[in-house]
Each structure stands twice: as structure tokens, then as C-alpha cells.
Amino acid sequence: MSDSVGQYLNEIGLVPLLTAQEERELSQTIEKGRDAADRLERGERGRELQRAVRDAAAAKDRFIRANLRLVVSIARRYPLPSGMELLDLIQEGNLGLEHAVDKFDWRKGFKFSIYATFWIRQAIGRALDQKASLV
Structure with missing residues (x-):
């Protein structure tokens, strides 16, 4: 195994796995963010919509890393x-x-x-x- 593969495996091994409940919660956050992004594209404005989009991006990142x-x-x-x-x-x-x-x-x-x-x-x-x- 090359050093780069070993380093990668060490890094991803530090990320905790998700429970089934966390998977559901992250999926719901991603879905809300997708809906908020659609509303923003249609011209709606609001901090809560922007926050939902940011939260969804963070949830997707966590889901992927886990x-x-x-x-x-x-x-x-x-x-x-x-x-x-x-x-x-x-x-x-x-x-x-x-x-x-x-x-x-x-x-x-x-x-x-x-x-x-x-x-x-x-x-x-x-x-x-x-x-x-x-x-």
C-alpha cells in the first residue's frame, strides 16, 4: 500500500460513522436545503433560506465524509x-x-x-x- 493510500485511510478512519437517526436527520437537512435553493432561484429572499442552503451543504459534506x-x-x-x-x-x-x-x-x-x-x-x-x- 502506498503512503498516499495509507495517509488517506488514516484520515478517513478518524471520521465517526453515522447512526441511522443521523442519516435521516442529515437527509432531511439536505432536502430542506434543496427546497430552499429552489425558492431562492425563484426570487424569494430570506436569511432562513440562505441558512438552510448552507446547512444542507454542511450536512452533505458530513454525510459523504462519514x-x-x-x-x-x-x-x-x-x-x-x-x-x-x-x-x-x-x-x-x-x-x-x-x-x-x-x-x-x-x-x-x-x-x-x-x-x-x-x-x-x-x-x-x-x-x-x-x-x-x-x-
């Missing part, structure tokens, strides 16, 4: 093609994680990690397919 270990655990399962490093797969998986955070619907009662695994695998698989088509 699930970076999931991306690593999934990325490690894939064989690395020549010219590609584990950090490349992790980066692609992180894009899938971000998409999962954006699309997650807390009302359906699913655990986020189950839902996110699909999007992470899809992003990594797509990157591997693109790499294979370049060869």
Missing part, C-alpha cells in the same frame, strides 16, 4: 488494471457516493450504505469500462 470508508471497502474488491491505482478507483467511487447522497430518500427506510453501494459500484464499474475501452 461514508468514505464504504467507498474504500468496495474499491478494494476490484482488480486494478495496469496504469490504474487504488486511489483512482476510490475517486470514482467517491463520485458515486456523492450521487447516492443526492438521491437518497430517507422516507423509504433503507440503510444508506445499502443504497450507496449500488451507486459506488456503478461509478467504479463505469471507470473500469472506460479504462478497458482505451486499451
Whole structure:
């Protein structure tokens, strides 16, 4: 394992995991922020709308940081093609994680990690397919 991978793993290992309740609360905050951003785009004004957008950005960041270990655990399962490093797969998986955070619907009662695994695998698989088509 390279030094950069080890350092990354150490850093993300310091971030606490989320409980199911925290996942719901963060998802609700993100949803409120999305609604507030829509209202701001339509011309509405208000500090509470701006605060909701800022809170949503912070909630999304926390949600993503708390699930970076999931991306690593999934990325490690894939064989690395020549010219590609584990950090490349992790980066692609992180894009899938971000998409999962954006699309997650807390009302359906699913655990986020189950839902996110699909999007992470899809992003990594797509990157591997693109790499294979370049060869």
C-alpha cells in the first residue's frame, strides 16, 4: 500500500460513522436545503433560506465524509488494471457516493450504505469500462 493510500485511510478512519437517526436527520437537512435553493432561484429572499442552503451543504459534506470508508471497502474488491491505482478507483467511487447522497430518500427506510453501494459500484464499474475501452 502506498503512503498516499495509507495517509488517506488514516484520515478517513478518524471520521465517526453515522447512526441511522443521523442519516435521516442529515437527509432531511439536505432536502430542506434543496427546497430552499429552489425558492431562492425563484426570487424569494430570506436569511432562513440562505441558512438552510448552507446547512444542507454542511450536512452533505458530513454525510459523504462519514461514508468514505464504504467507498474504500468496495474499491478494494476490484482488480486494478495496469496504469490504474487504488486511489483512482476510490475517486470514482467517491463520485458515486456523492450521487447516492443526492438521491437518497430517507422516507423509504433503507440503510444508506445499502443504497450507496449500488451507486459506488456503478461509478467504479463505469471507470473500469472506460479504462478497458482505451486499451
